[in-house]
Amino acid sequence: xxxxxxxxxxxxxxxxxxxxxxxxxxxxxxxxxxxxxxxxxxxxxxxxxxxxxxxxxxxxxxxxxxxxxxxxxxxxxxxxxxxxxxxxxxxxxxxxxxxxxxxxxxxxxxxxxxxxxxxxxxxxxxxxxxxxxxxxxxxxxxxxxxxxxxxxxxxxxxxxxxxxxxxxxxxxxxxxxxxxxxxxxxxxxxxxxxxxxxxxxxxxxxxxxxxxxxxxxxxxxxxxxxxxxxxxxxxxxxxxxxxxxxxxxxxxxxxxxxxxxxxxxxxxxxxxxxxxxxxxxxxxxxxxxxxxxxxxxxxxxxxxxxxxxxxxxxxxxxxxxxxxxxxxxxxxxxxxxxxxxxxxxxxxxxxxxxxxxxxxxxxxxxxxxxxxxxxxxxxxxxxxxxxxxxxxxxxxxxxxxxxxxxxxxxxxxxxxxxxxxxxxxxxxxxxxxxxxxxxxxxxxxxxxxxxxxxxxxxxxxxxxxxxxxxxxxxxxxxxxxxxxxxxxxxxxxxxxxxxxxxxxxxxxxxxxxxxxxxxxxxxxxxxxxxxxxxxxxxxxxxxxxxxxxxxxxxxxxxxxxxxxxxxxxxxxxxxxxxxxxxxxxxx
Numbered sequence: 001x002x003x004x005x006x007x008x009x010x011x012x013x014x015x016x017x018x019x020x021x022x023x024x025x026x027x028x029x030x031x032x033x034x035x036x037x038x039x040x041x042x043x044x045x046x047x048x049x050x051x052x053x054x055x056x057x058x059x060x061x062x063x064x065x066x067x068x069x070x071x072x073x074x075x076x077x078x079x080x081x082x083x084x085x086x087x088x089x090x091x092x093x094x095x096x097x098x099x100x101x102x103x104x105x106x107x108x109x110x111x112x113x114x115x116x117x118x119x120x121x122x123x124x125x126x127x128x129x130x131x132x133x134x135x136x137x138x139x140x141x142x143x144x145x146x147x148x149x150x151x152x153x154x155x156x157x158x159x160x161x162x163x164x165x166x167x168x169x170x171x172x173x174x175x176x177x178x179x180x181x182x183x184x185x186x187x188x189x190x191x192x193x194x195x196x197x198x199x200x201x202x203x204x205x206x207x208x209x210x211x212x213x214x215x216x217x218x219x220x221x222x223x224x225x226x227x228x229x230x231x232x233x234x235x236x237x238x239x240x241x242x243x244x245x246x247x248x249x250x251x252x253x254x255x256x257x258x259x260x261x262x263x264x265x266x267x268x269x270x271x272x273x274x275x276x277x278x279x280x281x282x283x284x285x286x287x288x289x290x291x292x293x294x295x296x297x298x299x300x301x302x303x304x305x306x307x308x309x310x311x312x313x314x315x316x317x318x319x320x321x322x323x324x325x326x327x328x329x330x331x332x333x334x335x336x337x338x339x340x341x342x343x344x345x346x347x348x349x350x351x352x353x354x355x356x357x358x359x360x361x362x363x364x365x366x367x368x369x370x371x372x373x374x375x376x377x378x379x380x381x382x383x384x385x386x387x388x389x390x391x392x393x394x395x396x397x398x399x400x401x402x403x404x405x406x407x408x409x410x411x412x413x414x415x416x417x418x419x420x421x422x423x424x425x426x427x428x429x430x431x432x433x434x435x436x437x438x439x440x441x442x443x444x445x446x447x448x449x450x451x452x453x454x455x456x457x458x459x460x461x462x463x464x465x466x467x468x469x470x471x472x473x474x475x476x477x478x479x480x481x482x483x484x485x486x487x488x489x490x491x492x493x494x495x496x497x498x499x500x501x502x503x504x505x506x507x508x509x510x511x512x513x514x515x516x517x518x519x520x521x522x523x524x525x526x527x528x529x530x531x532x533x534x535x536x537x538x539x540x541x542x543x544x545x546x547x548x549x550x551x552x553x554x555x556x557x558x559x560x561x562x563x564x565x566x567x568x569x570x571x572x573x574x575x576x577x578x579x580x581x582x583x584x585x586x587x
Contacts, residue, residue, distance in 0.1 A: 034133070034141035037124070059517065067160040074164035082168065092165070093271045099161055100263035103154050104190060110150040111194025118146045119195060119307075120202055120314040129311060139303040143296070147191040158183065162270070169274040178273050181285065182266045185292035189262050192295035196302050202310040262288060342435065346443030353422060397460075397469045397477055398538050402531055404459045405484050408452060409523035412492040416448035417519055418510040420497040420582070427502065437582045441493065441575065449489040456485045472541060476534065480563065484530060487570035488523055494574025495519040497581045526570050533562040 081092045119125075119142050128138065166175040265284040272281035339347065423430065430440060460481045464474050499515025510516065537556030 031137050031140050034128070034137060035144060038145060059514070062517065062521065063156070067163075070160040071164045071167070074161060075168050078164065078168035089271070089275045092168075093267060093275070096161075096165065096271060097264060097267040099158075100186070100266050101261065103158060104186075104261060104263040107151060107154055107187065107190035108194060110154075111146060111191045112197050114150040115142075115146050115191075115195040115198040116202070118142050118149065119198060120311060125311070135304050135307065136300060139300050139307070143191060143195055143299070146195055147187055150191065150194070151187045154187070155183070165270065165274060171274055175273065179270065182269050182288065185288040186262055186266050188292040189288075189295050192292070192299040196295075196299045199299075199302055199306055199310055202314055203306050205313075262291060265291075342439055346439060347447055350419075350443055350447040395538075395542060397464050397467055397473050398531075398534075400463060401460070401477055401480055401484075402527060404456065404481060405488070405523075405527035405530075407459065408456055408481075408485055409488050409492075409520065409527070411455070412448070412452060412488050412523075413511040413516055413519055416444075416452070416489055416492040417496040417516060418501075419444040419448065419493055420578070421501040421510050423502070437579055441497075441578055441582070445489060445493050445575065448493070449486065452489055453482065453485045456481045470545075473538075476538065476560075480530065480534065483564065483567035484527065487526055487567040490571040490574045491522055491526070492519055494576075494578040495522065497578035522570075526566060529566050530563045533559050533566065535559070 077095075078092055081089070081095075084091065162175075162179045166172075166179070265287045268281045269284040269288065272284070420427075457478070460477050461474075464477060469477075495515055495518055496510075499513065499518065501510045501513050501515070511519075537559040540552075540555055
């Protein structure tokens with residue numbers, strides 16, 4: 001076989017002739033051999049997790065509670081839909097189609113980013129690429145690894161939804177093989193497409209420019225989410241009176257989001273089994289499986305043609321952009337001059353670390369687009385029509401604090417929670433210096449809190465202005481979101497210091513650790529406690545104003561005082577615990 005043949009059994013980088021002499025001494029490397037190290041690592045981590053019974057019990061309890069809540073809500077909703085004649089099944093199908101379309105968008109983005117790591121940046125690739133491994137088996141192993149790493153969360157979210165549909169329609173155990181037969185190709189298609197897109201991007205971008213690749217992916221993700229939102233068109237379903245007749249409304253329910261997307265094929269295959277005579281839509285299953293096969297084959301062809309060149313490019317050194325940083329460093333130095341030399345340099349270090357990691361700053365584009373979509377959705381709420389009272393108009397912004405709190409908690413988990421863990425092996429250097437730990441945590445806290453506070457104010461204040469709420473609700477919601485922002489940031493940094501992940505290879509994996517779960521549970525408890533504490537005084541004021549009376553201030557003070565104490569405790573206690581934890585670390 002010649003060196004130019006791209007489809008031989010040569011390693012990814014070495015020419016076929018360079019390993020002919022080793023062919024008789026190296027055993028045949030199968031797909032099972034390539035996947036076995038990953039399996040052994042996962043099994044070892046599972047054994048370690050089983051030795052920590054409390055953590056495993058907590059994770060299992062949280063997972064079962066989440067499944068139970070989702071299934072309970074969906075079963076009741078689907079039972080209500082089934083009681084509506086003519087259009088009940090259409091509503092259930094539309095809901096399932098929207099869920100599958102959301103899953104497809106998440107899978108596409110997740111697979112593109114995951115494939116960049118599994119195919120080009122994994123630590124074991126240097127050894128695997130230099131071994132006499134068949135290129136097709138290497139592609140298959142890495143594709144399976146990409147599917148597992150990028151799809152497990154979607155699977156965990158899809159299982160309770162499918163169980164709820166099966167229970168509501170009385171499908172029985174015969175529904176399980178069908179659901180599995182729909183999910184498998186539904187997960188494989190975006191994985192193969194994502195791997196192919198990543199392969200082409202690495203070939204197009206020069207050298208190891210993962211920063212440019214990920215920023216480009218963020219823009220693509222933002223465009224995809226904006227397109228997804230337009231395809232869903234939720235404002236039409238929220239206002240059925242806007243249709244000329246019932247026929248137009250039913251036509252919208254029958255129309256698929258896009259008949260060319262796998263999400264629509266999956267929805268048709270599942271609903272035809274549930275709502276029909278127990279026979280699946282064979283055309284939809286055929287489209288799912290054949291599309292998955294074509295995507296895998298096309299990805300294999302591209303892999304055999306372009307992978308060696310892309311892998312070689314990925315190993316080259318990345319260019320440094322010192323001029324871009326020096327241009328902004330002077331402005332940052334002028335803004336932070338009043339902080340003193342130590343704190344100014346610590347803040348500059350945190351900002352450098354943030355922008356040095358492309359997986360961090362590239363998500364800002366996606367965050368901005370999500371914020372714009374979130375604010376734009378307010379315009380479609382029918383709040384200024386007849387029947388919307390003053391009470392309802394001002395209660396919705398108060399309930400909006402819950403959603404805004406969840407958004408802020410998720411962002412803090414992604415950007416602030418890993419703050420201590422990203423120091424990694426350099427933490428001993430910081431601890432060996434005469435710098436106090438409080439200064440380090442101070443810089444990390446305010447570097448993360450200030451942008452989060454600006455985002456929180458943008459979410460709450462702008463949406464309140466669009467909804468034209470009263471001055472009372474504007475003040476309450478603004479002060480509440482500011483207090484929760486300080487508390488959520490402190491909890492993220494404090495719990496992140498209590499459960500550090502110094503040896504992690506990917507910063508994105510830190511929020512999914514046990515400490516990340518503890519933080520999200522604490523954040524949900526804080527948000528719930530604050531909203532419940534303020535619910536009574538807010539209800540008293542809005543009720544009194546609706547009936548033309550005056551609310552008694554002494555009845556509102558206790559609720560707001562409890563909320564303020566909760567936020568203050570959630571701000572001070574985690575930071576103190578983080579200081580003690582880092583002071584105990586041996587330099």
